[in-house]
Amino acid sequence: MTQTQLFSSGLELANFVVSLDVLLDAWTAIWNLYTEISQNEGPSSLVKFKVYELPNSTIIAFFTWLANSKDYVQGNGGGDFVTSSNLKESFPVFNFLCSKDNPKFSINKPALELFTSIFAVLPKSVMANSKPLIITGNSLGGSVASLFTLSLLEKFNFLTTKRPLCITFGSPLIGDEGLQEAISKYAAWNSCFLHVVSDQDLVPRVLISQTGVYKPFGTFLLCSKLGCSCFEDPPTILEFLMATYSGNPENQDPNLVFESYRTFVKDLNHKVIFMGTTESFDWTTSPLRAGIITQLAAIGLVPQQQPHNIDINTIITKTENQEKKLALSKKQVFDPSTRLNQVKVHMANLEWYKKVAKDNKIGYYDSYKNVSHTSDLHVVKEMKTLTCYWEELVNEAEKRPQTVGASLRTRWLFGGTNYRRMIEPLDIAEYYKKGKRDYIKQGRPEHYIKLEQWLNETTKPAGVPNDSMKQNVASILTEDSCFWAHVEEALISCKLLTGTGSSEMEKQSSRDSLFKFENYVYGLIKNYAVSPEIFLQRSSFMQWWREYEKIMGTSYSSDLTKLMKDYRNYDKYATGSL
Ligand SMILES: *[C@@H]1O[C@H](CO)[C@@H](O)[C@H](O)[C@H]1NC(C)=O
Ligand SMILES: *[C@@H]1O[C@H](CO)[C@@H](O)[C@H](O)[C@H]1NC(C)=O
Ligand SMILES: *[C@@H]1O[C@H](CO)[C@@H](O)[C@H](O)[C@H]1NC(C)=O
Ligand SMILES: *[C@@H]1O[C@H](CO)[C@@H](O)[C@H](O)[C@H]1NC(C)=O
Numbered sequence: 001m002t003q004t005q006l007f008s009s010g011l012e013l014a015n016f017v018v019s020l021d022v023l024l025d026a027w028t029a030i031w032n033l034y035t036e037i038s039q040n041e042g043p044s045s046l047v048k049f050k051v052y053e054l055p056n057s058t059i060i061a062f063f064t065w066l067a068n069s070k071d072y073v074q075g076n077g078g079g080d081f082v083t084s085s086n087l088k089e090s091f092p093v094f095n096f097l098c099s100k101d102n103p104k105f106s107i108n109k110p111a112l113e114l115f116t117s118i119f120a121v122l123p124k125s126v127m128a129n130s131k132p133l134i135i136t137g138n139s140l141g142g143s144v145a146s147l148f149t150l151s152l153l154e155k156f157n158f159l160t161t162k163r164p165l166c167i168t169f170g171s172p173l174i175g176d177e178g179l180q181e182a183i184s185k186y187a188a189w190n191s192c193f194l195h196v197v198s199d200q201d202l203v204p205r206v207l208i209s210q211t212g213v214y215k216p217f218g219t220f221l222l223c224s225k226l227g228c229s230c231f232e233d234p235p236t237i238l239e240f241l242m243a244t245y246s247g248n249p250e251n252q253d254p255n256l257v258f259e260s261y262r263t264f265v266k267d268l269n270h271k272v273i274f275m276g277t278t279e280s281f282d283w284t285t286s287p288l289r290a291g292i293i294t295q296l297a298a299i300g301l302v303p304q305q306q307p308h309n310i311d312i313n314t315i316i317t318k319t320e321n322q323e324k325k326l327a328l329s330k331k332q333v334f335d336p337s338t339r340l341n342q343v344k345v346h347m348a349n350l351e352w353y354k355k356v357a358k359d360n361k362i363g364y365y366d367s368y369k370n371v372s373h374t375s376d377l378h379v380v381k382e383m384k385t386l387t388c389y390w391e392e393l394v395n396e397a398e399k400r401p402q403t404v405g406a407s408l409r410t411r412w413l414f415g416g417t418n419y420r421r422m423i424e425p426l427d428i429a430e431y432y433k434k435g436k437r438d439y440i441k442q443g444r445p446e447h448y449i450k451l452e453q454w455l456n457e458t459t460k461p462a463g464v465p466n467d468s469m470k471q472n473v474a475s476i477l478t479e480d481s482c483f484w485a486h487v488e489e490a491l492i493s494c495k496l497l498t499g500t501g502s503s504e505m506e507k508q509s510s511r512d513s514l515f516k517f518e519n520y521v522y523g524l525i526k527n528y529a530v531s532p533e534i535f536l537q538r539s540s541f542m543q544w545w546r547e548y549e550k551i552m553g554t555s556y557s558s559d560l561t562k563l564m565k566d567y568r569n570y571d572k573y574a575t576g577s578l
Helices: 002-006 010-019 022-040 069-073 084-090 092-097 109-119 139-153 177-184 203-211 234-243 254-268 287-298 310-331 336-359 364-370 374-399 402-433 439-443 446-458 467-471 483-498 504-526 540-552 559-565 568-574
Strands: 048-054 057-063 081-083 106-108 133-138 165-169 193-198 219-224 227-231
Touching (some): 022 133, 022 254, 048 139, 057 139, 081 084, 084 092, 084 106, 092 139, 092 177, 106 177, 109 139, 133 139, 139 165, 193 203, 203 234, 219 234, 227 234, 336 364, 336 402, 374 402, 374 446, 402 439, 402 446, 439 483, 540 559
Parallel strands (some): 057 133, 165 193
Antiparallel strands (some): 048 057, 081 106, 219 227
């Protein structure tokens, strides 16, 4: 049934847990814990947990007695919140969820209190386990399972380890929009959560209408006697959680509700979710709409024979729009890893471009600036692609929660620095070609600044150049990616100094900046921090040197002029023997 692909990946998650017994395993763990506790101790208001080692997974199950759950979570009308700023010092486990864009969130107090009451005794090394980790719980135990899973996400490396999967049964919502944002902004986190909700169960619904503050995250699997169906779009989830409630005071025996999950899980085992209802629908409607109708039928919202009931049509249209929006936003989600290989190809093309320019005795900066070869035109496209990639990547890393952002930075720093040193000169060439001035203060794109900052934050400045640095200088990229902007400014200063239209003040400030530039260049050369390509005869730097030499006359002497006047030094520099 290809229509289902129009639905979000939550469906894949749901089908995955169903087809691989994961859902049944999780439920069985809770059931076993429940049986054990009811034989040994009987009802209490505490949360209990137990770790189950299965042949191919580790399950941590949390159990709470249902009888008092509803009233308990509703404490203070559901308005009992703990904010992230209150937790910052006393319980810093969730601090990593705060980011610049999303600085605070709130968590339901009863759920948090249960979690903190056992936090100290929870297993901490579960992440090192090679088996997949499943964290599960019923009712408020499910809330505790969610919080425990959240607390693990910070340390979780999604590239090397299987993500933990949190499966809750009949759990109330636990947080506000801030929490929802923090989790859903990062798709890998959001897909760690699957919440199973029975149409008979009031507990997962009690906080919705109360305050309007609680928001869902993760995937919801809504179940009724007719079947199960899953949703991932938060507004749709809220809508359907309310619409599908079919409990009434008489059947609110918590134990019956608890056991109803067992029926769902057993029925679902090895089935594909909401299969089998499709034939009765009118397939002339759009596939997306038809898919939605199918889903609604599966949870008993659409009478199968007449799917065109007015009220239901409004709901269907609303859902359709939401799903379209969600699908669109997913498409725009940026996946850096898949494009990294393409990026490498573009960088290799630029290396080649640089080599060809060098063979033409011009250097790639000036070759690009002068557009004297057709290869200069091709390179524009490569450059744009690379810039798009890194701009997005820097942007993403900035948006993410701090610790995640920081680890991304470290991972990408090498590539990003290489990119910046290779490409920024070309941006500078374009900038000055347009006759503009002061690139560093007025024209420098934000992502270059960020990439440089990240590098500054992680590496200490290089000390005295050693032999290996000297020998490799021929192949380096100039460390300061703004080098050519300094050269352009120096060229402009030369023009102002010799020009007839300049005021005395302009001339003086030009002279000052030329001295500064001299020192700057001498420092770079001394540290072997600049590419020897600057000495190529047709480079802008050599053009600057020729003009500067003329302006200063033969009597002027400095460290740099001594070095520059002997052209044999250029080769010596390139071979590391200056
Ligand atoms: C675990 O292994 C059993 C049999 O070895 C298999 O039936 C079951 O599907 C597996 N579960 C998962 C989650 O892989
Ligand atoms: C720029 O290109 C023109 C011709 O297209 C050429 O005459 C000139 O020498 C080039 N300038 C440099 C610095 O190579
Ligand atoms: C990075 O460090 C260098 C050297 O200390 C400094 O000149 C430069 O301004 C710093 N860059 C940023 C973006 O902070
Ligand atoms: C030279 O310095 C570089 C960078 O500071 C360093 O990575 C390298 O190991 C050093 N090599 C030797 C031989 O000391």
